[in-house]
Amino acid sequence: MRLPMDDPRVQLIGELNSEFRRAGSSFFRGWDITRHYTPEEVRAAEVFQLIIRSVFEPCGEMCGTEYDESLACRQCGAGSRQATDLQLEPESIPRRQLSVTIAGEIVISSRLVQAFQAHGITGAAFLPVRDPAGQVLEDWHQLVVTSSPVDLVPPTLVGMGPFDVDAKGQYRCPRGHVLGLNLLSEPWVKKESHDGSDLVRTRQLIGARMGVLHPHPLLLISPKLFQLLRELKLGRLTAEVAHWV
Numbered sequence: 001m002r003l004p005m006d007d008p009r010v011q012l013i014g015e016l017n018s019e020f021r022r023a024g025s026s027f028f029r030g031w032d033i034t035r036h037y038t039p040e041e042v043r044a045a046e047v048f049q050l051i052i053r054s055v056f057e058p059c060g061e062m063c064g065t066e067y068d069e070s071l072a073c074r075q076c077g078a079g080s081r082q083a084t085d086l087q088l089e090p091e092s093i094p095r096r097q098l099s100v101t102i103a104g105e106i107v108i109s110s111r112l113v114q115a116f117q118a119h120g121i122t123g124a125a126f127l128p129v130r131d132p133a134g135q136v137l138e139d140w141h142q143l144v145v146t147s148s149p150v151d152l153v154p155p156t157l158v159g160m161g162p163f164d165v166d167a168k169g170q171y172r173c174p175r176g177h178v179l180g181l182n183l184l185s186e187p188w189v190k191k192e193s194h195d196g197s198d199l200v201r202t203r204q205l206i207g208a209r210m211g212v213l214h215p216h217p218l219l220l221i222s223p224k225l226f227q228l229l230r231e232l233k234l235g236r237l238t239a240e241v242a243h244w245v
């Protein structure tokens with residue numbers, strides 16, 4: 001069922017769900033918030049959040065990529081560093097220009113790398129991707145964000161789900177690295193922390209360290225990069241309006 005957020009039934013679902021949860025159950029199994037924009041809203045936007053919906057596994061760690069956890073936060077796992085080139089099973093990489101592993105490693109096609117370079121897109125670097133035997137994959141690169149991180153600030157809403165802002169802070173790092181499990185609102189980012197790059201990531205992370213999963217930053221893109229991705233008509237990508245404050 002798809003409902004607008006201001007539909008009174010949304011409130012009702014929230015109330016029913018709290019009742020179900022008190023009984024140890026749940027009223028709904030899953031949720032997703034989608035946002036639609038008018039052409040005017042898109043034209044007026046100064047920054048966008050890039051959401052890569054082409055997600056695949058096995059991720060890097062399952063294919064031999066090594067991570068250095070020595071500096072990672074003990075509470076939330078933030079700060080673990082990729083210590084080797086990204087290794088992936090070539091046949092598991094979707095035939096998309098941009099995809100992301102379940103662990104948050106971003107894979108970009110060599111074709112899209114060329115487009116980024118031809119348009120002078122800033123804030124990105126492209127590292128080799130190898131197969132589990134160590135052979136470089138010519139068609140793919142790992143996209144890494146090289147610009148200064150920007151700060152994700154209120155009124156950005158982060159929580160467990162649409163009716164649960166994680167009041168107890170179960171998924172919030174007390175040291176401020178991870179804000180929570182899911183992003184519930186459009187993101188608001190501090191403009192003074194932006195170095196002007198077309199591609200930036202947030203300093204604060206969303207998600208959780210569970211098995212091979214890592215908490216991940218949000219990706220933000222400039223109107224210039226938004227236009228480029230739109231002109232290239234890439235599938236499985238969503239850009240939502242974000243806000244500088």
Ligand SMILES: [Zn+2]
Binds near residue numbers: 074076178
């Ligand atoms: Zn932490």
